[in-house]
Amino acid sequence: xxxxxxxxxxxxxxxxILKPLIAVRTCLIAPVLAARMAASLDYISNGxxxxxxxxxxxxxxxxxxGDPLANxxxxxxxxxxxxxxxxxxxxxxxxxxxxxxxxxxETDQGQQKxxxxxxxxxxxxAASFPPPVQSPHPPIYFAGSSPAARKVAAEFADxxxxxxxxxxxxxxxxxxxxxxxxxxxxxxxxxxxxxYGMRAQVLVRDTEEAAWKAAWQIISK
Numbered sequence: 496x497x498x499x500x501x502x503x504x505x506x507x508x509x510x511x512i513l514k515p516l517i518a519v520r521t522c523l524i525a526p527v528l529a530a531r532m533a534a535s536l537d538y539i540s541n542g543x544x545x546x547x548x549x550x551x552x553x554x555x556x557x558x559x560x561g562d563p564l565a566n567x568x569x570x571x572x573x574x575x576x577x578x579x580x581x582x583x584x585x586x587x588x589x590x591x592x593x594x595x596x597x598x599x600x601e602t603d604q605g606q607q608k609x610x611x612x613x614x615x616x617x618x619x620x621a622a623s624f625p626p627p628v629q630s631p632h633p634p635i636y637f638a639g640s641s642p643a644a645r646k647v648a649a650e651f652a653d654x655x656x657x658x659x660x661x662x663x664x665x666x667x668x669x670x671x672x673x674x675x676x677x678x679x680x681x682x683x684x685x686x687x688x689x690x691y692g693m694r695a696q697v698l699v700r701d702t703e704e705a706a707w708k709a710a711w712q713i714i715s716k
Contacts, residue, residue, distance in 0.1 A: 507539065517545065521549070545633060545636060548575060548579065548635060551564070568643070572639075572641075572647050574615040576647060579635070580611070581621070584611070588608065635651055635654070637652035638657070645675045648675075649672060652689045654689060655692070657691070676688070676689070696713075
């Protein structure tokens with residue numbers, strides 16, 4: 496995330512409408528720090544930050560970056576749930592505090608700080624300030640086709656992402672997420688409907704032949 500924020504800060508300072516989508520890897524950064532960095536980018540870009548929450552990918556890469564859950568697929572999603580609960584919580588609390596300051600009123604100190612105790616994170620008096628520009632917070636993007644991934648997406652994602660796959664594959668994934676979303680709504684009474692997005696890599700080369708060559712090189716690995 497650190498490199499993404501640096502690059503995004505540079506890009507947004509030279510653009511007016513482009514919205515950078517920042518990859519936030521839950522295994523590499525503490526949630527409160529991620530919330531603060533994202534809120535700062537949202538502030539200086541005047542509300543253009545987008546967050547892609549990444550729980551991890553290839554096992555070898557996770558091991559190389561020191562993730563203790565490299566071989567624990569479902570546990571990585573459980574950690575992601577706590578991660579998202581925290582960043583959304585500190586954002587909400589910072590907005591309450593900011594509104595009280597602007598109105599010149601006092602709020603309950605318990606609302607301004609966040610305490611959290613879970614399996615993977617434990618916080619005391621956590622805060623993130625100033626609040627994000629976007630309300631209630633920068634949009635959360637999420638991807639993944641496993642049952643654990645769909646459960647997290649149904650609960651937290653503002654945008655559920657797909658690769659550029661055959662349409663029937665995309666249609667099936669949407670149906671599966673809508674089913675999980677319906678179950679979650681029945682259990683919690685909370686009705687939320689994520690949007691859907693598609694990710695595609697664009698390879699730019701001097702010739703079509705060179706572009707296809709680069710594409711096949713990527714696929715070969």
